[in-house]
Amino acid sequence: MEAREHTDCTIQDFERKAQELTSIMLIICEKRLHSADDLNSPVGNALAEAALAVKAGIRTFVFVERLPDK
Numbered sequence: 001m002e003a004r005e006h007t008d009c010t011i012q013d014f015e016r017k018a019q020e021l022t023s024i025m026l027i028i029c030e031k032r033l034h035s036a037d038d039l040n041s042p043v044g045n046a047l048a049e050a051a052l053a054v055k056a057g058i059r060t061f062v063f064v065e066r067l068p069d070k
Contacts, residue, residue: 011065018058025051 029051033044 011062015062018062022051022055022058025054 025047029044029047032047033041036044
């Protein structure tokens with residue numbers, strides 16, 4: 001695993017990177033679906049579901065990070 005270089009990242013930095021990751025994942029899914037013979041292929045569907053799960057996880061992370069400290 002890589003050593004951590006950026007210890008001063010902000011949530012805005014995280015959100016930018018997360019958006020980039022989500023976009024890349026969805027592009028990969030689209031390419032896979034367009035090249036598939038069957039548009040309902042299990043692999044294509046699994047990739048799309050995984051991309052959406054990552055997006056939901058990121059949304060949850062950002063929401064929880066923004067909660068006020070108690």
